[in-house]
Amino acid sequence: MRNASDPTSDSTSDPTSDSTSDPTSDPTVRTDAGSRGRAVLLAKGIGLLVLAAAVLSFPSLAPDAFILSVGVVIMSYAVLATSWNFVGGFTGYISLGHAAYSGLGAYATALLVIHTSLNPWVAMLLGGLLVAALAVPIGIASLRVRGASFVIVSIAMVLILLLVFQSWGEVTGGSNGLRVPRPFDESVLRPEQHERFFYLHVALLAVALLTWWAIDRSRFGTGLKAIREDEDKAQSLGVPTFNYKLVAFIVSAFFTALGGGMYALWFGFLDPIFQFSILVGSYMVLMSLLGGIRSLFGPLLGAVIVGYAVEFFKNQYGDTQFHLVAMGLLLGIVVLFMPDGIIPALSSLINRFSPQAASIREVSAGELAEQRRAAASEGKDLDATEAEPTDSLPEGAKR
Amino acid sequence: MTESAGSTATDTRIGLATEGLTKRYGGVTAVDGASVQFHHGKVNALIGPNGSGKTTFFNCVTGMIKPDSGRATYLGDDITGKASHRIARAGIGRSFQLCRIFPRMTVMENMLVAVRSTSLRHVLAPSRSAGELDRARELLARVGIDHLENSEARDISYGQQKLLELAGVLMADPETIMLDEPAGGVNPALIDRIASLVRDLNAEGKTFLIVEHNMELVMSLSDHVVVFDRGRQICEGPPSVVQNDPRVLEAYLGI
Amino acid sequence: MSLFFQSVVLGVLLGGLYALLAAGLTLYFGVMRVVMIAHSAFLILSAYLAWWFTTETGLDPLLSLVVTVPLFFVAGVLMQRLLISRLRPATLTMMSVLLTFSVALVIEGMLGFVFSGTQRRIRLPYSGDSLELFGANIAVVKLIAFGLAAVSLGALFLILKKTQFGQALRATIQHPDAARLIGINTDRIAGYGFGLGLATAAIGGTALALDSTIYPSLHWHWIGPLMAIIVVGGLGSIPGAAIAAMLLGLGQSLLQIPLGTTWAQTIFYLALFATLMVRPQGFFGGRLAQRF
Known part of the structure; x- marks a missing residue:
């Protein structure tokens, strides 16, 4: 509609689009899309309610204390994966060493509780803030250069902290571990403890998700996503890329540390080898990637799947080398075959079956665009046929 | 300045300028002491x-790479070696050769990336505010792709992507717009549209x-032409003058 | 004083091995911008193969190189062709990290599965022998390991400098687009580059097996220092990596006297952070990278 009334566009010979075959330029489709938008919103609202109800009713449905504790572990993973996704999902910078921040948060909380008379929850918050402060220099060092250094520093952080926490025995308890006093006294029984911590983790998760959502729809979030797609281009549009990445990284470290701190208070015992573990860091990556790093609930979904699988295997077969292999294979498969995760795959499946589906024509147009870019990046000159309407492209794409 | 297609004044104000700008890659000198002046408003x-x-x-000039030596100024202010986001906010927008858009964001999201202010309130505000959306739709309509608002940018045609890139640059409201091969790889009808947009x-x-x-396109569109050869300016002036300069022919024919 | 001298010699010997392994890592990064996390996992795999070869046949572990070097070269080429090249160029660096990381996990897991988590060590007739060198006491196996590393590094240098393949490889590292324009098949070169990189891991692993106790998760102790080395040396520069390896190996060895082995390792990470803060492009990369 806007198109027709626009003086700059010549409706008879629009050079960029074949207006007769384009469904979105048809006014009737537009209003359809409007009502469909409302329906989607409603479906989303209902989905959210169902999800919340399912999560909140879990403790009362869990048959025994063990299953309940698995639930706590999964929620803890969900907090960590969602926190990881602040940097991984928005900016596309993959950190394999986020266990460094959960581990630091756990130890900071534990040491504050042990050595000061702080309330454990205040200690946890303070621990999170301390880790966030530490993330500033780490972020400055690793985010100035693109990509590779960030990954290298992320791995180095876990390895160095493992070294330090194992060796610095008089403070951290070293390899003997560190016992963390419980926030609830002994009269609260085991299942009751699990139940409380389940809800506490859910609350923390909700805060993290809300923050992610708020960033996602802000200008800041748009800038971060632009960095993920093309960092140079984003910067040329005025996005202060380094500052944006740094802030996202600090927020991520903060929530990861809170997740670690809460885990410490629940589990009550810390061992460097499990806290500063590359494996824990890679769980966060796998969970987020599997669920979908571009989706709000992707990491949560991934945490439920991977967390359940991990606990199941541990329970059935114990801690064997086999689960390293399984973990490696699963990560490799996800990276190679479904780097976008389950949620985008599902939503495109749903789109395919709905009547307003993104048609096959559009999908192939996208692929053609990709091929053209690949051809272009090989330094070949683009000829004029490339700007023809997408329907007539296959000739050009055969090259 | 002899010919002037500009709508306002006939005087020549220097906008972007460089002095002895040099960039080497290993043994190759890509830009070799280039001293160039561009006319503001033209x-x-x-x-x-x-x-x-x-x-x-x-x-x-746009801060994507750091020059080895020399200076770049914009309206008298030194912009040498400044980060590209600072140059963008100084009022210089740019497009890229072969067109760079954010392929996995929608056309509308592409429009909302440009940053005009770094105040915390601006940054943390929802990016889809009514004002921003209206502005974006207006610009999309202006380049003629507003009907594609919700398509993913990778799904639209190459010509449409070029228009989207231009519209996205305009969102930042730059005073000066640098276009790297705007007519590269697009069909004649679209070249006409881009030319009339520029005008x-x-x-x-x-x-x-x-x-x-x-x-x-260059000769019909521009007021002022600068000719480069081997990393430096060999000639400048209005199109009619440059066209007939023997040095230009020499450079192109490699005599 | 002799303790100091001993540390210097040990540092140089260790630095040689680091240099060889870091050269491999640099090759992957150079040809494909890939941070190859599995490098040290292959190192340990090769060490296990050497150990297994010796315990099964009773022959010298150095002989296992005849099999492992070609095997690893082929594995490298296949890994590049079948796995790495499938990734989208836009996200190659990040996704390749995950992919090679998952390979590392699989190797570690399989080693644990097949050989169990028990610590292993090769017993050789000359294991306990050592040489007196200006008052320093140097184990023969360490000298052999260093010799192996030095010879391999020299060979690698000659391949890159003198052969046509080496020229093509260097061109691919420096400017892949230009290399493609002058008719170099950069995909194939990248595959061979990967193969060469893994071959260094095969040699390094055998050298490691001579005088170290090995266990499946040992590779994590190697990947951190190696990563630090290639950043300090300037990503993509082989001479830079070699110099950084020597300096940091020496530093680690010297710091072991006052601080002990664990804390001495932190020198790698301190150097890594210092480099990124002061000179993110690395210390020896710039000028040398162009000459190489």
Whole structure:
């Protein structure tokens, strides 16, 4: 509609689009899309309610204390994966060493509780803030250069902290571990403890998700996503890329540390080898990637799947080398075959079956665009046929 | 300045300028002491044979790469070696050769990336505010792709992507717009549309700096032409003068 | 004083091995911008193969190189062709990290599965022998390991400098687009580059097996220092990596006297952070990278 009334566009010979075959330029489709938008919103609202109800009713449905504790572990993973996704999902910078921040948060909380008379929850918050402060220099060092250094520093952080926490025995308890006093006294029984911590983790998760959502729809979030797609281009549009990445990284470290701190208070015992573990860091990556790093609930979904699988295997077969292999294979498969995760795959499946589906024509147009870019990046000159309407492209794409 | 298609004044104000700008890659000197002045408020063109350092010059001026020596100024302010987001906010927007858009964001999201202010309130505000959306739709309509608002940018045609890139740059409201081969790889009808957009925007006061190989377009569109060869300016002036300069022919024919 | 001298010699010997392994890592990064996390996992795999070869046949572990070097070269080429090249160029660096990381996990897991988590060590007739060198006491196996590393590094240098393949490889590292324009098949070169990189891991692993106790998760102790080395040396520069390896190996060895082995390792990470803060492009990359 806007198109027709626009003086700059010549409706008879629009050079960029074949207006007769384009469904979105048809006014009737537009209003359809409007009502469909409302329906989607409603479906989303209902989905959210169902999800919340399912999560909140879990403790009362869990048959025994063990299953309940698995639930706590999964929620803890969900907090960590969602926190990881602040940097991984928005900016596309993959950190394999986020266990460094959960581990630091756990130890900071534990040491504050042990050595000061702080309330454990205040200690946890303070621990999170301390880790966030530490993330500033780490972020400055690793985010100035693109990509590779960030990954290298992320791995180095876990390895160095493992070294330090194992060796610095008089403070951290070293390899003997560190016992963390419980926030609830002994009269609260085991299942009751699990139940409380389940809800506490859910609350923390909700805060993290809300923050992610708020960033996602802000200008800041748009800038971060632009960095993920093309960092140079984003910067040329005025996005202060380094500052944006740094802030996202600090927020991520903060929530990861809170997740670690809460885990410490629940589990009550810390061992460097499990806290500063590359494996824990890679769980966060796998969970987020599997669920979908571009989706709000992707990491949560991934945490439920991977967390359940991990606990199941541990329970059935114990801690064997086999689960390293399984973990490696699963990560490799996800990276190679479904780097976008389950949620985008599902939503495109749903789109395919709905009547307003993104048609096959559009999908192939996208692929053609990709091929053209690949051809272009090989330094070949683009000829004029490339700007023809997408329907007539296959000739050009055969090259 | 002899010919002037500009709508306002006939006097020449220097906008973007460089002095002895140099960039080397290993043994190759891509930009070799280039001293260039572009006219503010006009349509400037930068032409030259392939490999004459035009794109490298572009990248040095817009902060994508750091020059080895020399100076770049914009309206008298030193912008040498500044980060590209600072240069963008100083009022210089740019497009890229071969067109760079954010492929996995929607057309509308592409429009909302441009940053005009770094105040915390601006940054943390929802990016889809009514004002922003209206502005974006207006610009999309202006380049003629507003019906594609919700498509993913990778799904639209190459010509549409070029228009989207231009519209996205306009969202930042730059005074000066640098276009790297705006007519590269697009069909004649679209070239006409881009040319008329440039003319209209220039009439509204935007300065243009265009790197282009399509001579017909350059000569019809620009007020001021700078010719590059081997990383430095060999000639400048209005199109009619440059066209007949023997040095230009020499550079292109490689005599 | 002799303790100091001993540390210097040990540092140089260790630095040689680091240099060889870091050269491999640099090759992957150079040809494909890939941070190859599995490098040290292959190192340990090769060490296990050497150990297994010796315990099964009773022959010298150095002989296992005849099999492992070609095997690893082929594995490298296949890994590049079948796995790495499938990734989208836009996200190559990040996704390749995950992919090679998952390979590392699989190797570690399989080693644990097949050989169990028990610590292993090769017993050789000359294991306990050592040489007196200006008052320093140097184990023969360490000298052999260093010799192996030095010879391999020299060979690698000659391949890169003198052969046509080496020229193509260097061109691919420095400017892949230009290399493609002058007719170099950069995909194939990248595959061979990967193969060469893994071959260094095969040699390094055998050298490691001579005088170290090995266990499946040992590779994590190697990947951190190696990563630090290639950043300090300037990503993509082989001479830079070699110099950084020597300096940091020496530093680690010297710091072991006052601080002990664990804390001495932190020198790698301190150097890594210092480099990124002061000179993110690395210390020896710039000028040398162009000459190489």
